[in-house]
Amino acid sequence: MTERDDGLRAEIAAALRTFVVERRAAYRTLGPEVAALIDTLADASTGGKLVRPVFCYWGWRAAGGAAEAPALVRASVALELLHAGALVHDDVLDSSDTRRGRPSVHRSFAAEHERRRWAGEPTAFGTAAAILLGDLCLAWSDEALRGSGLPADVVARGFDVFDLMRSEVMFGQYLDIVAQASTTRSVEAARTVVRLKSASYTIQRPLQLGAALAGGDDGVAAALAAYGRPVGEAFQLRDDLLGMFGDSVTTGKPAGDDLREGKRTVLLTLAYGSATPGQSAVLDRAAGNRALDADDLAAAREVMVATGAVDRVEAMIGELRQRGRDALQAIAHDEAKAALEQLAATVTDRVR
Amino acid sequence: MTERDDGLRAEIAAALRTFVVERRAAYRTLGPEVAALIDTLADASTGGKLVRPVFCYWGWRAAGGAAEAPALVRASVALELLHAGALVHDDVLDSSDTRRGRPSVHRSFAAEHERRRWAGEPTAFGTAAAILLGDLCLAWSDEALRGSGLPADVVARGFDVFDLMRSEVMFGQYLDIVAQASTTRSVEAARTVVRLKSASYTIQRPLQLGAALAGGDDGVAAALAAYGRPVGEAFQLRDDLLGMFGDSVTTGKPAGDDLREGKRTVLLTLAYGSATPGQSAVLDRAAGNRALDADDLAAAREVMVATGAVDRVEAMIGELRQRGRDALQAIAHDEAKAALEQLAATVTDRVR
Secondary structure (H helix, E strand, O other), rough: OOOHHHHHHHHHHHHHHHHHHHHHHHHHHHOOOHHHHHHHHHHHHHOOOHHHHHHHHHHHHHHOOOOHHHHHHHHHHHHHHHHHHHHHHHHHHHOOOOEEEEHHHHHHHHOOOOOOOOOOOHHHHHHHHHHHHHHHHHHHHHHHHHHHOOOOOHHHHHHHHHHHHHHHHHHOOOOOHHHHHHHOOHHHHHHHHHHHHHHHHHHHHHHHHHHHOOOOOOHHHHHHHHHHHHHHHHHHHHHHHHHHHHHHHHOOOOHHHHHHHHOHHHHHHHHHOOOOHHHHHHHHHHOOOOOHHHHHHHHHHHHHHHOHHHHHHHHHHHHHHHHHHHHHHOOOEEEEEEEEHHHHHHOOOOOO | OHHHHHHHHHHHHHHHHHHHHHHHHOOOOHHHHHHHHHHHHHHOOOOOHHHHHHHHHHHHHOOOOOOOHHHHHHHHHHHHHHHHHHHHHHHHHHHOEEEEEEOOOOHHHHHHHHHOOOOOOHHHHHHHHHHHHHHHHHHHEEEEEHHEEEOHHHHHHHHHHHHHHHHHHHHHHHHHHHHOOOOOOOHHHHHHHHHHHHHHHHHHHHHHHHHHHHHOOOOHHHHHHHHHHHHHHHHHHHHHHHHHOOHHHHOOOOOOOHHHHHHHHHHHHHHHHHHOOHHHHHHHOOOOOOOHHHHHHHHHHHEEEEEEHOOOOOOOHHHHHHHHHHHHHHOOOHHHHHHHHHHHHHOOOOOO
């Protein structure tokens, strides 16, 4: 990350904090339980890498937006709140116990329920509270974009992108759980999920949101899409590899979690595609096995390496990243071009 | 309901249908699973009584909006989509099996999972899919208001109300599950939940949304609040009575469901407040008892009658409704005044 990015991240984090603090004050009269809920929301929405707001900023710059842009930064907070809501719900969907190295929101509500010796099932309370907190994040993401201080007609252009992005990520998540349930071995199905759930949502649409807010023309939007789609796909493929082979301290998630949950990643479907019957049986034992132990995980890793799936995913990442970089030639703004060049490397690197 | 209301409901239902059909077409390329998801959303968002859009319309009229108002009707669809999302998530929260006399969304996704003999737990899939479908409803509710065709500055005024309403209902729902978990016997806590979750969300804010979209002044907004708050509270109190004593065919929910779930209704907290130790024990056995049978339910009903809680709730309904009607004197528009007078009766009547 560059120094400019560090400063930018600090600005985004401050804008996010301000947004939540204002709401905590506005709803103060609703009492301590609501205040505690908002505090949990504040925790859940901070500590991320702010990837989406950063891409939004550089989309804005690529389309000619000013370098100092407090209103744009406030608008970009919408992406982080949307993401927080999606993660909170995603952790409920996947029954994940941790997020960013801390207990997931539904787990921490369940723990609070136990601590206070309340009636009913702690797990059910945790799920219910997390669903509501996620809903609140989604509603507030909207408020952040609308209330950024940018002119109404500018915001309206932004919502054209934001609306698409929201529907796409939800469709992507739905196709993801369908792929998981139907235990598909189709690489194409896995790639569709990646495109909707990650490429579009993490990079392409945030860039285009920034460009739309800057009043960028169709040419800029197309160039940003030509960069964002492949880099976004490479980002997710790297994430899949890190999830299987990475260090849980770096990822904030236990190693092998995707496999344990039965996620049909491109990595897994590629491994199935080149597996012997014996290797397929190893994968079958591991995928979706909630009781997956270190030996099962090691065996599945071996199959992914031996089938060449890991090498193929690495090759895909390299190829996609290069395609993204090539697309940057169509971006006229030098500083944005350099930043996006750098970001393409950062988000697809072996080490995060 | 008046004839005007029947025509209005037909218009709202048609606008809702059009909204969903347009989106099904827009996302056609994402394949049959996404199309099926959108069909499920269409089912989940229809079949309601359209109470909130109807109040929105009369708020609009009270503030001087035109009688024929297709753009307002399209905007009011936002309320029904928001409500659909809230209900879908609420049914997950409460583990409710039915809604409007049909299987709840998470149950129907679980059934689909079983039918297709998919991998993993049908219940977990149902929950996950229902969370995502609810999220989509929330996102689309937003799109419905923004894309209604009303001018951007008018829509911006509407969002001031809509934003408040969304946060309030989520806070209300959260306080509801906290009240349930903490088994509160506080009538005041129960009334706070009613005010946020029902009175504001079902009547006051929809009315004010309509008025804001019509460009109504603060006077109209205040009069509508003075009407909407008490009538909304009375509406929920009637709902609580119907949930305990009503016919499941009319309510679309099994009788005693609130009690089974441990909801801390005003009715229940009032009964506790006047109960003998023996009567309290009967309520304790019933509230939150998932295995509640017909005898337990009958015993709890008896306590609610014998403690005078039912009579007190009836008296509160009568008093609140009258307060609402009195507030209508400040509404200058005759047709709106008559419609709201009628609606105050309809939504608080013993029979729906």
